[in-house]
Amino acid sequence: MQRKSFGNMQCPIARSLERVGEWWSILILRDAFYGLTRFDEFQKSLDIAPNMLTRRLNALVEEGLLERHLYCEKPPRHEYLLTPRGRDFRPVLLALLTWGNKHFAPEGESVVLLDASSGDKVEPVLYDVARGQPINEKQYLIGAGPAAGLAMQERIARKQGK
Amino acid sequence: MQRKSFGNMQCPIARSLERVGEWWSILILRDAFYGLTRFDEFQKSLDIAPNMLTRRLNALVEEGLLERHLYCEKPPRHEYLLTPRGRDFRPVLLALLTWGNKHFAPEGESVVLLDASSGDKVEPVLYDVARGQPINEKQYLIGAGPAAGLAMQERIARKQGK
Numbered sequence: 001m002q003r004k005s006f007g008n009m010q011c012p013i014a015r016s017l018e019r020v021g022e023w024w025s026i027l028i029l030r031d032a033f034y035g036l037t038r039f040d041e042f043q044k045s046l047d048i049a050p051n052m053l054t055r056r057l058n059a060l061v062e063e064g065l066l067e068r069h070l071y072c073e074k075p076p077r078h079e080y081l082l083t084p085r086g087r088d089f090r091p092v093l094l095a096l097l098t099w100g101n102k103h104f105a106p107e108g109e110s111v112v113l114l115d116a117s118s119g120d121k122v123e124p125v126l127y128d129v130a131r132g133q134p135i136n137e138k139q140y141l142i143g144a145g146p147a148a149g150l151a152m153q154e155r156i157a158r159k160q161g162k
Numbered sequence: 163m164q165r166k167s168f169g170n171m172q173c174p175i176a177r178s179l180e181r182v183g184e185w186w187s188i189l190i191l192r193d194a195f196y197g198l199t200r201f202d203e204f205q206k207s208l209d210i211a212p213n214m215l216t217r218r219l220n221a222l223v224e225e226g227l228l229e230r231h232l233y234c235e236k237p238p239r240h241e242y243l244l245t246p247r248g249r250d251f252r253p254v255l256l257a258l259l260t261w262g263n264k265h266f267a268p269e270g271e272s273v274v275l276l277d278a279s280s281g282d283k284v285e286p287v288l289y290d291v292a293r294g295q296p297i298n299e300k301q302y303l304i305g306a307g308p309a310a311g312l313a314m315q316e317r318i319a320r321k322q323g324k
Contacts, residue, residue, distance in 0.1 A: 010272040012262025013192050013255055017185045019266060030175050034304070034321045045317070064265075085265050090299065091288040092257040093175055099254060100174025101307075103226075103247050104181060109307030110172040110314050115293065116303050124297050126253040127289030131277065135286050137252065141278045142196070145263075147270030155207070156273070159196045 010152045019063045020089070024048060024056045026096075029065065029082075029089055037079040065089065094124045172314045181225045182251070186210060186218045188258075191227065191244075191251055199241040227251065256286050 009015065020026055024046065031045050043053055057080055060066040065086035071079045094113060101109045113122045126135045133139075144156045171177065182188055186208065193207050205215055219242055222228040227248035233241045256275060263271045275284045288297045295301075306318045 011192070012267055012271070012273055013258045014189060014262075015266040016258040016262035017188060019262075022184075023179045026179060027176060030173070034317060087299065088261055088264060091297075092254065092261060094288055094297065095254040095257045096175045096178040097304075099250055100176075100178035102250060104177040105174055105307075105309065108309030109174070110310040111174055111318070112305050112307040113297070114303050114305035115290070116301050119305075120292075121305075121307075122290050122292070122297070122302060124288045124302075125291050126256055126286045127291065127296075128277070128284050129287050129289065129296070130282075130284070134289075134291070135253075135256065135275070135284070137249065139278050140284060140286075141276050142259075143274050143276035143281075143283075145271030145274040145283075147267065148272040152272050155196060 010147070010149055016092075019065070022056070024052065025060055026093070028053075028056055028060060029086060030093055032066065032080065032082050032086065033090060033093065037081060039078070039080075042080075060086070091124075095126070098124055172309070172311055178254075181227070184218070186214065187222055188255070190215075190218055190222060191248060192255055194228065194242065194244050194248065195252060195255065199243060201240070201242075204242075222248070253286075257288070260286055 020029070027046055028042055031042055034045075036042055036045060039050075039053065039057070042048070042057070043050060046053070048056075057066065057068075061068050061080070063085075064083055066080045067083050068078045068080055071077055097111060097113065101112070113124055114120065115122050127133070128135055128140070142156060142159065144153045148156070182191070189208055190204055193204055196207075198204055198207060201212075201215065201219070204210070204219070205212060208215070210218075219228065219230075223230050223242070225247075226245055228242045229245050230240045230242055233239055259273060259275065263274070275286055276282065277284050289295070290297050290302070304318060304321065306315045310318070
């Protein structure tokens with residue numbers, strides 16, 4: 001994929017995108033949450049070329065989202081497990097799930113989030129726990145954090161002036 | 163970018179990724195939430211090649227995430243505004259923001275979410291409003307929805323068996 005590196009931008013969204021690299025990486029993370037751990041499991045699930053899968057798995061290990069474990073010594077075989085950083089990606093996947101179900105499932109929902117004890121369907125909502133309310137666009141704004149450089153401060157000020 | 167089309171997969175995450183197409187699209191949506199509307203504003207913000215920007219904006223319009231409006235007749239000039247479907251993408255961006263701030267901001271946070279009235283920093287949490295609790299990995303599972311085909315049912319059953 002030809003693109004610039006976003007890693008040196010201050011924006012945390014750009015930095016996150018830099019880390020997950022491309023769609024395959026997000027789908028590999030999704031499958032890791034489904035419990036897949038082995039190369040051949042990912043390959044079968046994604047129908048992805050082996051060299052591409054190797055590259056994406058290596059990148060996810062380098063970025064600290066997956067850990068490689070030897071589960072068989074002869075012959076050497078590895079499995080890939082989510083790290084805490086990888087597990088923290090789950091809200092992004094659930095937000096994508098929610099958006100996809102709302103807008104791109106005309107035949108009905110194929111995948112839903114369930115409460116494990118009751119089996120009830122759950123609608124995940126991005127929430128402000130301290131104030132006890134959903135995060136809507138009117139009341140919640142993007143602001144400059146303590147590490148914001150001048151360019152970032154100007155970008156944010158421009159938005160707030162609109 | 164060379165990749166398969168994920169659109170025919172049943173997974174709503176894959177379908178969502180198909181719609182936002184690539185990193186540039188996500189950063190264009192981010193900038194649209196910052197209030198940018200015009201071609202030259204996006205180009206300046208992203209430092210993206212004009213032909214690439216044209217392609218990504220057209221794709222976002224085709225997918226129903228942005229609407230193109232004529233704001234000047236002579237010469238014809240368009241602006242790009244978020245549709246309701248585009249606005250619904252905001253939780254994905256905020257989830258990426260939160261993840262990036264937690265894991266990829268060693269120098270401190272440059273961009274934060276604020277409560278507009280108090281100016282307090284807000285940590286967005288994916289929440290189960292009905293049960294009044296955050297969505298954690300233990301209690302909330304992925305399950306098959308009513309439209310799940312056999313392959314999807316098997317995928318989900320395999321996870322729940324683990």
